Amino acid sequence: MRNILMLIVFLTIISFFMYVAINPGDFNSQTGEHFVFGSPKFTDMDNYFIHNAQNQTGANNVVTSIVFDYRGFDTLGEASVLFTAVLGVGLALRLLRGDKK
Amino acid sequence: MSVWDFIITNAPALAIAVPLLGAFLTPLIYRAGRKTALIWVLSVLGFTEFLALLLVYLVNTYGIQVYVFGGNPSTLAIPPDSGGIPIRIIFTVDGMSAFTALISSTIGLVAGIYSVASEKGRGAQDKFFALLLLLVVGMMGMALTGDLFNFFVFLEINSLSAAALVSYRIHGGKAVEAAFKYAVVSSIGALMILFAIAILYGEYDALNMAMIAERMYQTGFSAMDMIAMALIVVTLAMKCGAVPMHYWVPDGYGEAPGEISAMIMVASQASLYGLFRMCFTVFGLSANTHSLGWFLIILGLLSMFIGVTMAFLQHDIKRLMAYHSVSQTGYMLLGVGVGLATLGTSAFNQYGLFAMEGGIFHILNNMLYKGLLFLTAGAIIYRVGTSDLNKMGGLAHTMKFTAIFYLIGALAIAGIPPFNGFVSKLMIYESVYQLNPFLAVVAAIVSMLTLASFLKVFHSAFMGPKLYNVKEVPKSMLIAMGILSFFIVLFGIFPNIAMTYLVAPAAHALADPVGYITRVLGGGA
Amino acid sequence: MMNPFNPSISTPSGIWNPLVWILVFLLSLLIAYVIYLKGEKQRKKGMQEEIFLSGNKADGNTHIKASNIGWGYLEAMKGYYKLMRDIHTGIINDYVGWFLGVLATMLLIFLFWGGVR
Amino acid sequence: MMSKIVRTQANFLYPFILIFGFYIVAHGHLTPGGGFQGGAVIATGIALVIVAYGYDRVKSWIKKSTLTATESIGLLCFILTAFIGLSTSFFYNFLANSGLLFGDKVSYGANPGYLNTAGTLPIMNLAVGVEVLGGLGVILMYMLSYGKEVSK
Secondary structure, eight states: OHHHHHHHHHHHHHHHHHHHHHOOOEEETTTTEEEOTTSOSOOHHHHHHHHHHHHHHOOSOHHHHIIIIITHHHHHHHHHHHHHHHHHHHHHTOOGGGSOO | OOHHHHHHHTHHHHHHHHHHHHHHHHHHHGGGOHHHHHHHHHHHHHHHHHHHHHHHHHHHHHOOEEEETTOSSTTOOSOGGGTSOOOSOEEEEOHHHHHHHHHHHHHHHHHHHHHHHHTTTOSOHHHHHHHHHHHHHHHHHHHHBOBHHHHHHHHHHHHHHHHHHHTSSOGGGHHHHHHHHHHHHHHHHHHHHHHHHHHHHHHHSOOBHHHHHHHHHHHOOOHHHHHHHHHHHHHHHHHTTOTTSOTHHHHHHHHSOHHHHHHHHHHHHHHHHHHHHIIIIISTTTBOHHHHHHHHHHHHHHHHHHHHHHHHHOOBHHHHHHHHHHHHHHHHHHHHHHHHHTTTSHHIIIIIHHHHHHHHHHHHHHHHHHHHHHHHHHHHHHHHSOOBGGGOOOGGGTOHHHHHHHHHHHHHHTTOTTSHHHHHHHHHHHHHHHHOHHHHHHHHHHHHHHHHHHHHHHHHHHSSSOOOOOOOOOHHHHHHHHHHHHHHHHHHHOHHHHIIIIIHHHHHHHTOHHHHHHHHHSOOO | OOOTTOOOEEETTEEEOHHHHHHHHHHHHHHHHHHHHHHHHTOOOSGGGSOEETTEEOOSOOOOOGGGTTHHHHHHTHHHHHHHHHHOOOOHHHHHHHHHHHHHHHHHHHHHHOSBO | OOOHHHHHHHHHHHHHHHHHHHHHHHTTTTSSOOHHHHHHHHHHHHHHHHHHHOHHHHHHHSOHHHHHHHHHHHHHHHHHHHHHGGGTOTTOOOSTTSSSTTOBOOOSSSOOOOSSBSTHHHHHHHHHHHHHHHHHHHHHHHHHHHHHHHHO
16 A cells, blocks of 8 residues: 555656656747757856856866855855764764763 | 954854854864863854844844855955856845844754753763754754755755754664654755755756746746755755654654754754745745645644644653644744735735734744753753653652743743743734634644643643652753743743844745845845 | 834734733732632531542542543544554654655645646 | 785775875866865775774774864864955955965966966865865774674
């Protein structure tokens, strides 16, 4: 019973994803193109990074310039995720020898 | 530039950076001794609280605050050469963000004071306090950020640190199991959110919430947006513990130490903030807010009813309170859901906004009285050593202050005047009644059952013959409980203090997505 | 902007003032005390001072355990609680399963009721 | 502890793994890679040594507290670099194109690259590399030590 229900749920979600993937998408009357899955409607932020990253940050690797400069705060967050994980492992896998009863 | 100007300019960044720095330094400082580390942790938490208060003041005085990480100057959201798009990570602090940041830092400070005594003598406290600070960082970051990916990062910090803290009392592996369940559920949720963010980023080439909302409004709400919205809304509903995705709540809250239960409860309110932010600001302009609002209302009704009826069954004090958090979350979803369902119609100004104010006021009240109740539960467990209500009795003979604090919290959560719970519940009943009387009837029944189950706890834990010869809990725990009780009584008798400075700005900020978007996209300073 | 130290809140259909409520509450306490004093004078000593629990004489040190409180309510709602206990399995696969179920439900709701405004 | 062949291999490979890891970290702003990736490579070096020599011997060479301190110090360097930029804004790249340390300009387009560029990026890369090496290393140590203690 549970398995059948889960199968129905799974198929529902998958069918939505499949619909989006093969959907012809919105029609842009100006360019005569369809926006299908995988062809973005906008590319201006990508182009900004490609054209300005080298000049602004002085890094040849644009990916690193995004990771550590434009979105450096996210990287700090990800680094603290690792820090949190380490602390959590240390906390959960500690032995209760030093704890009071 | 004086220090004061410097702090005011950089307040949104400092509100995250200071507790983060504090967390990184705590394991190092703990080597100098517990007392030094405690002074450090408490002063960091105090400074964070000050920054959150400052943010509330700044938002109420000068409107929405924008802070650009790495920008030159830090208020320039859109670089002039970018063609009108935000490039960097932007913190956008409006009334609702400042409100959530304030309750997060407050519960952090209270939990910090409480754990001075309650965790004394346990191992790995350097990690415990660092994780406590990181949990505050996670909550504050989720509240303050205006960037979707940044939101995900802080959601991850929030979930991981909360899961780790749940496992602090190993408790024969039970706490670790609860932490594992919490970690699995929240990791799957976080991955779903990441997936949704990837969809939105692929479609709109932006990660800023305002920019995505603007572009979604321009190009219309597509099928992909719908999937992204469903992923985000359902995941955040799970993270805030709405029925039928609440199963991790009793496990997690039940096994965590008392002050950590209170903090995780507020961490799930931060997810609730994320849910409201997404529903109103990101999808509010394009999606069908009427059906979205009814979705939240139905989740809220289920949470209220199932939460409270399951709570009555429990005989473990922490699990009982955990189920009550589920049912209290239902009130918030109900209040704000009514606001969302009526958004854009004439009914919004008649009662929708008032319902939202009620729901948001309930978040604040829930933080106060639910936090207090979790702290009293922690105090009982600290002295008695068991969380089983069947083994308790007669504690009011010796733990008088704990009993009084418990009574204040229980009466407040049951909505007995003159405590603060009554005010927000009244606001929710009165406004929800006008959308559909059935909603208000369910809410009132749930309130009655809440009172019944807290009387059960009071009777079995505090009344009856003296079974345990225990002392009152140490002072720091009493101080922490006293702070929360003071605000419960204060906001019960003068609800307009909270209404004016916190709740009304928050509700208006949520109801005005256009203001949010134009503040970020419509020119720099 | 409203006055933050004004205790009364106006709701769509009325007004709420905690101070007035406290006043009324104290007043009714006073009235109750007066009635109590009146009865106290003519109270008879004897059987009525003894403690009974479900018709049996209790010694005053009896404590009702938490699981026994609300027995009637739990008995009346037996069917509902059986269903709820069955749902709350505690298995993590089910937790995720419910999450996916709600996700599918929400997608279907938005498909049929329209996601677009 | 593994056989002598494995230990010899580990002795031989360990410096190369370290050098490769630090290369990835240091050249993060020029070539694919960066702090996270390089730190993970160095941590695999630690894993190799643990596999070859066994936890009990490695325990006496590397202390868990040393690794946690390494991790904290790496993160501190990272966040302090961000704090220094606070005179303009948090995470402001105050060194880029300034002519100071790592402050040389780059020309637009494909070029061979030069180590002394990119401002705060190499510093942050290094900090993150140190943090990841400490963090992953100490996770390994925690898990192994817990397994040892429980199985005792």
